[in-house]
Amino acid sequence: MNTTVPKNLVMLARMLERADRSAAAVDAQQYRDVVEHLSEALQSGLPASMLEAVLQASPATSELYENLQYRHAGLCRSPLEPALEAELSARAAIDAARRSAFQPKH
Numbered sequence: 796m797n798t799t800v801p802k803n804l805v806m807l808a809r810m811l812e813r814a815d816r817s818a819a820a821v822d823a824q825q826y827r828d829v830v831e832h833l834s835e836a837l838q839s840g841l842p843a844s845m846l847e848a849v850l851q852a853s854p855a856t857s858e859l860y861e862n863l864q865y866r867h868a869g870l871c872r873s874p875l876e877p878a879l880e881a882e883l884s885a886r887a888a889i890d891a892a893r894r895s896a897f898q899p900k901h
Contacts, residue, residue, distance in 0.1 A: 801845055807833040808853040815855040834863055 810829050814821045837846070837860050850857040 801841070804833070804836040804841065804845075804849055807836055808849050808856040811855045811859065812853050830859060833859060837863060 807829055811833055814826055814829060833856065837856070846860075850860055
């Protein structure tokens, strides 16, 4: 394996994390370039322990990895409990809005 891949992966993960957290506008083409190169690095057959360490350290990279794997694994890295709670809350809010929309106004 090419020994520069892990260094590049870490560097790209840090760049994506900074871009995602930036309060200033980020150049769209630079962002796409970082995502493209990071996507290639994530799909380069890294050892599982190295990949897991990078994904744990970088939420933005973890989300990108999950998106890349979605076709095969769904939301494999997202905690199920918060997603379920968010869906239930959204349904309750929608139901409440529907009920109030159909109540006669006095």
